[in-house]
Amino acid sequence: MPRQVAVDTETYTIEIDEDIDAILHTWNEFVAGQEFRDGCHELLDVIERNDKSKLLVDTSGFQAHDDADKEWLEDEWIPQSIEAGIDYSVSVTGDSVISEMEMEEFVDQTQHLDYTFVMAGSLDEAREWLDEQ
Incomplete structure (x- = not known):
């Protein structure tokens, strides 16, 4: 079944992928602050409306997140996404060493939460991992 586009903006696209039962x-493009948070809130709305437990986030276009956004993700958004039903999350990172180091740190900081968060080097790798969950 093809992907169903739930939201499509200049900044981000949110899709439902029934083949791997994920969002x-x-x-x-890179965004920070309120614009980043607005996109995350819209993603949360899609998660709540579609009853999915798996999430794939493609951040391969980002070099790094703003520190305040990382803190907000860890403290507020991720717990809300878990409450909305996300059990498995995978993030596709860019080729940047900075991006990879940042995501590894983020994985470490979220290990205490009640869900599984991993990194993948490509969209195919991320889809394969989610499909196995």
Whole structure:
């Protein structure tokens, strides 16, 4: 079954992928602050409306997140996404060493939460991992 586009903006695209029973969130360009948080809130709305437990976030276009946004993700958004039903989350990172180091740190900081968060080097790798969950 093809992907169903739930939200499509200049900044991001949110899709439902029934083949792997997941929600895909692709950031098309770097954003920070309120614009980043608005995109995350819209993703949360899609999660709540579609009853999915798996999430794939493609941040391959990002070099790094703003520190305040990382803190907000960990403290507020991720617990809300878990409450909405997300059990498995995978993030596709860019080729940047900075991006990879940042995501590894983020994985470490979220280990205490009641869900599984991993990184993948490609969209195919991320889809394969989610399909196995």
